[in-house]
Amino acid sequence: xxVKAEILQGDCVEELRRYPDDFFDLIITSxxxxxxxxxxxxxxxxxxxxxxxxDRSAEFLRVLKPTGSFVLNIKExxxxxxxxxxxxxxxxxxxxxxxxxxxxYIWHKRNxxxxxxxxxxxDAWERCLxxxxxxxxxxxxxAVMVPMGDWADARLKSLGKNDVVxxxxxxxxxxxxxIANWAKRSMAYPTNVLHLATExxxxxxxxxxxxxxxxxxxxxFTDEEDWVLDPFAGSGTTLEVAKGLGRNTVGIDILLEYCxxxxxxxxxxxxxxxxxxxxxxxxxxxxxxxxxxxx
Amino acid sequence: xxVKAEILQGDCVEELRRYPDDFFDLIITSxxxxxxxxxxxxxxxxxxxxxxxxDRSAEFLRVLKPTGSFVLNIKExxxxxxxxxxxxxxxxxxxxxxxxxxxxYIWHKRNxxxxxxxxxxxDAWERCLxxxxxxxxxxxxxAVMVPMGDWADARLKSLGKNDVVxxxxxxxxxxxxxIANWAKRSMAYPTNVLHLATExxxxxxxxxxxxxxxxxxxxxFTDEEDWVLDPFAGSGTTLEVAKGLGRNTVGIDILLEYCxxxxxxxxxxxxxxxxxxxxxxxxxxxxxxxxxxxx
DNA sequence: AGCTCTTATGAATCATTGA
DNA sequence: GTCAATGATTCATAAGAGC
Numbered sequence: 001x002x003v004k005a006e007i008l009q010g011d012c013v014e015e016l017r018r019y020p021d022d023f024f025d026l027i028i029t030s031x032x033x034x035x036x037x038x039x040x041x042x043x044x045x046x047x048x049x050x051x052x053x054x055d056r057s058a059e060f061l062r063v064l065k066p067t068g069s070f071v072l073n074i075k076e077x078x079x080x081x082x083x084x085x086x087x088x089x090x091x092x093x094x095x096x097x098x099x100x101x102x103x104x105y106i107w108h109k110r111n112x113x114x115x116x117x118x119x120x121x122x123d124a125w126e127r128c129l130x131x132x133x134x135x136x137x138x139x140x141x142x143a144v145m146v147p148m149g150d151w152a153d154a155r156l157k158s159l160g161k162n163d164v165v166x167x168x169x170x171x172x173x174x175x176x177x178x179i180a181n182w183a184k185r186s187m188a189y190p191t192n193v194l195h196l197a198t199e200x201x202x203x204x205x206x207x208x209x210x211x212x213x214x215x216x217x218x219x220x221f222t223d224e225e226d227w228v229l230d231p232f233a234g235s236g237t238t239l240e241v242a243k244g245l246g247r248n249t250v251g252i253d254i255l256l257e258y259c260x261x262x263x264x265x266x267x268x269x270x271x272x273x274x275x276x277x278x279x280x281x282x283x284x285x286x287x288x289x290x291x292x293x294x295x
Numbered sequence: 296x297x298v299k300a301e302i303l304q305g306d307c308v309e310e311l312r313r314y315p316d317d318f319f320d321l322i323i324t325s326x327x328x329x330x331x332x333x334x335x336x337x338x339x340x341x342x343x344x345x346x347x348x349x350d351r352s353a354e355f356l357r358v359l360k361p362t363g364s365f366v367l368n369i370k371e372x373x374x375x376x377x378x379x380x381x382x383x384x385x386x387x388x389x390x391x392x393x394x395x396x397x398x399x400y401i402w403h404k405r406n407x408x409x410x411x412x413x414x415x416x417x418d419a420w421e422r423c424l425x426x427x428x429x430x431x432x433x434x435x436x437x438a439v440m441v442p443m444g445d446w447a448d449a450r451l452k453s454l455g456k457n458d459v460v461x462x463x464x465x466x467x468x469x470x471x472x473x474i475a476n477w478a479k480r481s482m483a484y485p486t487n488v489l490h491l492a493t494e495x496x497x498x499x500x501x502x503x504x505x506x507x508x509x510x511x512x513x514x515x516f517t518d519e520e521d522w523v524l525d526p527f528a529g530s531g532t533t534l535e536v537a538k539g540l541g542r543n544t545v546g547i548d549i550l551l552e553y554c555x556x557x558x559x560x561x562x563x564x565x566x567x568x569x570x571x572x573x574x575x576x577x578x579x580x581x582x583x584x585x586x587x588x589x590x
Numbered sequence: 591a592g593c594t595c596t597t598a599t600g601a602a603t604c605a606t607t608g609a
Numbered sequence: 610g611t612c613a614a615t616g617a618t619t620c621a622t623a624a625g626a627g628c
Contacts, residue, residue, distance in 0.1 A: 083396050083399060088383035101378050104378060120397070120398050120487065121436070121486050188621095191417045191418070191419030191420075192415065192417070327601085373603065376604085408600060408602045408621095409621080410603060412602090412603055413604080417602080417603095418602070418603090492621070
C-alpha cells in the first residue's frame, strides 16, 4: 500500500483545524527558535515564545492519538551572557496544558558549529523533548537497537561480519538460528543520548536536523502506515524520511518557498495549487484515516 | 606554597556562615538528589527540593567571588512515567535569587546504569549547570584544550610520541620549536558536552562523579591557589582533585562518616576532633584568606 | 609482560505486593 | 483508596584470575 505525503502552506495552528482529534501517531519538529531579530524567518521574541508556542501545542495535543508521541527538538539561545529560559518555561507550561514530560533526549552534535567566545564553549547539544498524552504510549524499542560495545566488536572482528551473514544465509536453520540468537545478544538498547553528526553538505537547503534524527524517532514511536506530522516542516526532512520508512506524513510550513522545496524533495514534482486543497479532512470510519475531498 | 584542604562536618548553610563574602573562586558540587540516598542523607522530597536548595544557594551566592563560578551537577529523576520538574524550577528560582544561568554543560555518562522499561531508555546524561554572579567571570579555556581528532592522532602515531620528545630534546631549538607549535595546532577547544565514564570500580567509596569531572571544571574556572568549595563533599572527590591541582579547598558534609572518609583520602591521616575547630573564620587582611584559630 | 575470560557493581525505573 | 518496600530487568567498566 502506498503511503501519502501532504504538504500544506500556512500557520500550523490554522491548518491543523482540518484534522480530527486523535489522528497522528507522532509529531516531530524543530520549530523556529526564538530570536530577537524580528525580520528573519520565525523571528518570535523570547518573551513571546511560550505564549506563541502554547497556541500551537494545544492543537498538537488535540490531533495526537492517546498512544502518540510529540518530539520537540529545541535549544535555547544564549543572549547577553546567559542562556534563555523560554524552553524550560515552555516545559512547565505544556505540563499545565495537559502534556506529560516523559523524557528529555539529548542530541549530541558530533560536528557542531565552530566559533569561540570568552564565556562559553561551542554548543554541541540540543534537547529532544519527549511529550506524551498518556503514560501508555507506543514505543518500539527493538527497532532502534545498536551493536554492543567491546564484547561484540571483538567477536565480529575476529569472525568477519560478511562471513556471519553469508554462513547464515547458506545454512538456513540450525546453526543459523544460533547465529540469530547470538546476533541478538550482540545488540543492546540505546540510551537517551543520540550521537549524530549534522549534515553540513553543500546542498542548497540546510536542514534543521540530520535525517538520522527523525529516522530514529519515527522508527521508535511509529509503525508502518502510521501518521507522522511535522508542523514546522521547513525543507521537508521529516517528510522525506517518514515517506521512505513507509509512514504517512503531513508537513506544514508558513513559507511558500519551503513548501515548494519540500514538495520537490518529497513528492518529486510540483504540487497542486493551494486553492485546490479540500477545506476539511473527513475521517473514514472504516480505516480511521482521513478522506480528503478531491478538488 | 602548600595549599590548604579543610573538611567540615555539618549542614553547609550553617557551616558557610564562618566564611566572609566573596571568598571562593569556584563552588562545584553534586548535591543529594531528590529521594535518593535515603539511607544516608534522608532523601529530600521532590516537592520540597527547590525550597531546600534555595536556602543553601543563597549562602553560596554570598561566599562566591564576583568573578567566580558555581557548577551544579544534578539530574531529575523519572517517576510514574514522567521526568520531575524540580531541576528546571530550581534554575528559574535561582535566577530570581540573583544568579546568572550562564550555561548548561552535559555530562555524557558513557557507562550508565542498566535497566529496561517500557517507556524509556537508560539515562546516560546529567546536567552540569553553570551559574555565575556576573557576566565577567574567570575562564581559562586554554587549560582544558583537547587533542584534535584523527588528524593529530594519525600524525602522532606515525611518528611516535617518544620520538618527538627525544628528537626535541636532542636538537634543542629550531625544530623543537616547530614541534611545539605543531603540537599546539593539534589541540582544539572542547565543547559543552563532556564524555566521561563513571568510576564504578570495586573501591569502597563510590564517588558521585568521576575525578575527571571536577578536574575539568577546576582547571577551567580557577587558577592555582584559588579557593574551591564543595558544600556536599561526600567522599571528597572534589577536594582530592582540587588539592592535587594546587588549589585550596573546603569541603562540607553533614555525615560524619563521609567527613572521616574524605579526611583520610585528602589529608592522609585522621583529622582533629570536631570540637577542636574554631567557631568562626577570620579573614587575614593581607592575604584575603581566612585565618582559623588554632584549637 | 601481554592476552582473554569472569565477576562485581553502579545517584535507575517500573510493576507488583503488602500494610 | 494511598504509600512504602521488593524484585526483575540490564550494560559499560575495572579489577582479578588464568594462561
